[in-house]
Amino acid sequence: MTGQLAAREPSVREFEATIERIEGTEVVLSESYFYAESGGQPADRGTISGTVVVNVQADADGIVHTLAEPIDATEGETVTAVIDDAFRTYCMRAHTASHALYGAGRRLLDDLGYGGFDIDEQKVRVDFTTTTDIDDEVLVDLERLTNRAVWESRPVSWEAVPTAEATAMDEIAFNTKTEEGAMAGSDEVRVVTIGAAADDDDPWDVAACGGTHVRNTAEIGPVSVLSRSNPGEGMTRIEFAVGPTGIDRLAEVHGAVRSAAGAAGTNLGDLPETVSRLRSERESLREEVNQLTSELISRELAAFESIQRDDSTWAIGTLDGFETNEVGDAARDAAGDLADVIAAVGAGNAPYVVVASTGDVAAGDVIDDVTAEFGGGGGGSPTFAQGGGLSADPAAVVEYLRTGR
Numbered sequence: 001m002t003g004q005l006a007a008r009e010p011s012v013r014e015f016e017a018t019i020e021r022i023e024g025t026e027v028v029l030s031e032s033y034f035y036a037e038s039g040g041q042p043a044d045r046g047t048i049s050g051t052v053v054v055n056v057q058a059d060a061d062g063i064v065h066t067l068a069e070p071i072d073a074t075e076g077e078t079v080t081a082v083i084d085d086a087f088r089t090y091c092m093r094a095h096t097a098s099h100a101l102y103g104a105g106r107r108l109l110d111d112l113g114y115g116g117f118d119i120d121e122q123k124v125r126v127d128f129t130t131t132t133d134i135d136d137e138v139l140v141d142l143e144r145l146t147n148r149a150v151w152e153s154r155p156v157s158w159e160a161v162p163t164a165e166a167t168a169m170d171e172i173a174f175n176t177k178t179e180e181g182a183m184a185g186s187d188e189v190r191v192v193t194i195g196a197a198a199d200d201d202d203p204w205d206v207a208a209c210g211g212t213h214v215r216n217t218a219e220i221g222p223v224s225v226l227s228r229s230n231p232g233e234g235m236t237r238i239e240f241a242v243g244p245t246g247i248d249r250l251a252e253v254h255g256a257v258r259s260a261a262g263a264a265g266t267n268l269g270d271l272p273e274t275v276s277r278l279r280s281e282r283e284s285l286r287e288e289v290n291q292l293t294s295e296l297i298s299r300e301l302a303a304f305e306s307i308q309r310d311d312s313t314w315a316i317g318t319l320d321g322f323e324t325n326e327v328g329d330a331a332r333d334a335a336g337d338l339a340d341v342i343a344a345v346g347a348g349n350a351p352y353v354v355v356a357s358t359g360d361v362a363a364g365d366v367i368d369d370v371t372a373e374f375g376g377g378g379g380g381s382p383t384f385a386q387g388g389g390l391s392a393d394p395a396a397v398v399e400y401l402r403t404g405r
Contacts, residue, residue, distance in 0.1 A: 003160075003190045003210045004035060004036060004038070004058070004063070005031060005032060006032075006033050006034060006035035006036075006044065006083075007035065007158070007190065007210055007211060007213075008158075009033065010088070010092055010212040010213065010214075012083070013083045013085050014080065014081065015031075015032075015033050015080075015081055016078055016079070016080050016081070017030045017031050017032060017078070017079065017081060018030040018076060018077070018078050019073055019074065019075050019077050019078075019079060020075065021061070021075060022070075022071065022074070022075055024070065025066055025069060025070055026064050026065065026066055026067075027048060027065045027067060028061060028062050028063065028064055028065070029048070029062075029063065029065070029081070032063040032081070033083060034056045034063060034065060034081065034083060035056065035091070035211075035212055036056045036057050036058035036063050036064075037055070037056060037057055038058065038211070039117065039209070039210055039211055040117035040118040040119060040125075040211075041091055041119050041211045041212070042091065042119055043055055043056035043057070044056055044083050044087065044088055044091075045083070045084035046081065046082050046083040046084045047081070047082050048065060048067065048071060048081045049073050049079040049080060049081075050072075051067045051068065051069060051071045051072070052067065052068040052069075053065050053066070053067055054066050054067065054068050088212065090121075090242075090243055091119055091211075091212060092212045092213055092214045092219075093219060093220045093221060093242050093243065094124045095119065095124075095209075095211040095212060095213055096156055096213045096217065096220055097124060097146070097220045097223050097240070097242050098119075098124055098126050099156075099192060099194055099204075099205045099207055099209070099213075100146045100149045100150060100194060100204065100205065100217055100223070101126055101142065101146045101223070101240065102114065102126065102128075102173060102207065103146075103149060103194055103204040104141075104142045104145035104146045104149065105128055105142060106205065107145060108132070108138060108141055108145065109128060109130040109132040109134070109138075110130060110131045110132045111129075111130055111131040111132075112128060112129070113128070113129035113130065114126075114127070114128070114173050114174070115127035115128060115129045115232075115235050116237075122241065122245050123226055123239045123240065123241050124239065124240055124241070124242065126237070126238050126239075126240075127231065127235055127236070127237050127238075128235065128236045128237075129234055129235050134236045134238075139238070142225065142238070143223065143224070143225040143240070146240075147222060147223050149194065149197075149204050149217050150217045150218060150220045150221070150222070150223060151218070152197035152198070152200070152217065153197070153216055153218040154194050154195050154196065154197050154216065154217045155194075155195040156192065156193070156194050156195070156213050156214055156215055156216060157192070157193050157195065158190060158191065158192045158193070158213065159190070159191055160188040160189070160190055160191075161189050161190075161191045162187065162188055162189075163187055163188060163189050166189040166208060169206070171203075171206045172189075172191060172206050172207060172208055173205070173206065173207040173208070174207075174208045190208065190209060190210055191208055191209075192206075192208075192209040192211075192213055193205070193206045194206075194217060204217075220242055221242055221243060221246070221247075222242070222246050222247060222250060223240055223241075223242055223246060224240060224241050224242075224245075224246035224249040224250045224253075225238060225239075225240045226239045226240055226241055226249060227239045257271065260275075261274075293322070293326055294326070294329065297319065297322055297326060297327055297330040298330050298333070298334060300317070300319055301315065301317070301319075301330060301331065301334050301338060301342060303317070304316055304338075304339075304344075305317060305402075306339060307402055309341075309402070309404070310361065312339075312340040312341055312360055313340045313341070314341045314342075314343060314401070314402075315334075315338050315339035315341070315342045316343045316344075316345075316398055316401045316402055317343075317344065317398065318344070318347050318351075318394045318395075318398060319344050319345070319347065320347035320348075321347075322346070324346065324352050324354060324386055327344050327346070327354045328354050328356070328384065328386055331344055331354050331355075331356035331384075332356045332383075332384055335356035335357055335358055335383070335384075336358045340357065340358050340360060340361065341355065341356070341357045341358075341361045341366070342354075342355070342356045342357075343355050343366065343401045345394045345397045345398050346394070347394050348394070350376070350388070350389050350390060350391070351390050351393075351394045351397055352386065352388040352389075352390070353367060353370050353387045353388075353390065353397060353401075354385075354386045355367055355380075355384070355385050355386070356383065356384050357382065357383055358383070359383050363381065363382060363383055363384050363385040364379055364382060364385040365382075366385065366401075367379060367380060367385040367386065367387040369404075370387055370390065370400065370401070371387045371390070373392075373400055374390040374391055374392040374396075374397060374400070375389065375390060375391040376388055376389035376391070377389060
C-alpha cells in the first residue's frame with residue numbers, strides 16, 4: 001500500500017520499534033506510526049523512550065524523528081513510542097473536515113479546483129480555485145452543507161488505487177503539489193472517500209490524499225467558518241475551525257447576533273430586514289445632515305467680510321467646527337456668486353485654509369503664498385486649493401489674506 005503507516009492505521013497511538021540510526025537528536029526507527037509533516041498536515045507529537053519528539057520528516061531513508069534532546073538508548077535497541085493522542089485526533093478531524101468542505105464545494109461551486117491546504121492548532125485553511133464568486137450567501141451554504149455531511153455520519157475510507165486508474169477517474173480531486181503523500185513516487189495512489197449517507201447513493205467526496213482521517217464524519221464535530229480571503233486571482237481561501245475553537249466561534253457568533261438583535265429591538269428572524277431598514281434610515285439622516293451642514297457653511301461664508309484686492313472681490317473669514325472637505329465643497333459652489341475669491345480659514349491651533357476662485361486669481365498660488373509665510377503644506381488648481389498645518393493664529397492668516405503681507 002502507499003503512504004505512511006500513520007495514514008494507513010491512524011488509530012495507533014503506541015508502538016514498539018527498533019532504533020536503526022541515531023545522529024545527534026535525530027532518530028530513525030525500523031517502522032513508525034508517527035505522521036511525518038506532509039501535504040499541509042503537521043507532524044505528530046509524542047515521545048520515543050520518554051524523550052519528546054519535536055518534529056517528524058520523511059526522507060529517502062524513512063521517517064526521521066527529531067527529539068528535544070539526545071535519546072537515552074542505542075542503535076538496535078527496542079523502544080516504546082507514544083503518539084500524542086489529542087493532537088493526532090485533532091489533525092484527523094481537521095483533515096477530514098477539509099474533505100467534507102471540498103465535498104460541499106462540489107455541490108455549490110463551478111469549475112472547482114483544489115489550490116492548497118494547511119492545518120494549524122487553531123484553524124484549517126483550504127484554497128479553492130473556482131469561477132464562482134464565494135459571497136456571504138455561498139459561504140454560509142458551504143458551512144451548512146459541510147456540517148450536514150458531518151451530521152449524516154458518512155463513512156470515511158481509504159485504499160490504494162493504481163495511478164493510471166486513479167488519474168482517469170474524473171471524480172477524484174488531485175492536488176499533487178500539496179498532497180505529495182498520496183503519490184509518494186508509487187505506482188499506486190492513496191484515495192480517501194467520504195461515502196454515501198443512509199438516504200444518499202452518492203459519495204460526498206473522493207480525493208487523492210496521504211493524510212490521517214477519522215472513520216466517520218460524525219467524529220469531526222461542528223465546523224465553523226472563520227474567514228474568507230483571496231490569496232490570488234481566481235482563488236478563494238477559506239479558514240475554518242473544528243473542535244473547541246469551532247465551538248467557541250459558533251457561540252461567539254450566536255452571542256453577537258443575539259446582542260445585535262437586542263440592540264436593534266427585534267428578533268433573530270427579523271434582524272436582516274431590521275438592519276437593512278436602519279441602514280437606509282441612517283443614510284437618509286446622513287444626507288440630511290450633510291445638506292444642513294452645507295447650508296450652514298454657505299450662510300457663514302455669506303457673512304464673510306468682502307474686500308477688493310488686485311481688482312478682484314475677496315470674501316475672507318474664519319470657520320469653526322467644520323471639516324476641510326465640507327468647507328471646500330461649499331466654497332466651490334459659492335465662488336463667482338458670492339465673490340471672485342473665497343478664502344476660509346479654519347479655527348484652531350493649526351488652522352487650515354480653503355481657497356476657491358473663478359480662476360482670475362489662482363487659488364493654488366494663494367495657498368503657496370500662505371504656506372510659505374506660515375508653514376504647513378498644501379496645493380491645488382487655479383480654481384480650488386487648500387492647505388493645512390499652519391503655524392499661526394487664524395486671525396493672523398486672515399489678515400495676511402486681506403493684505404497680502
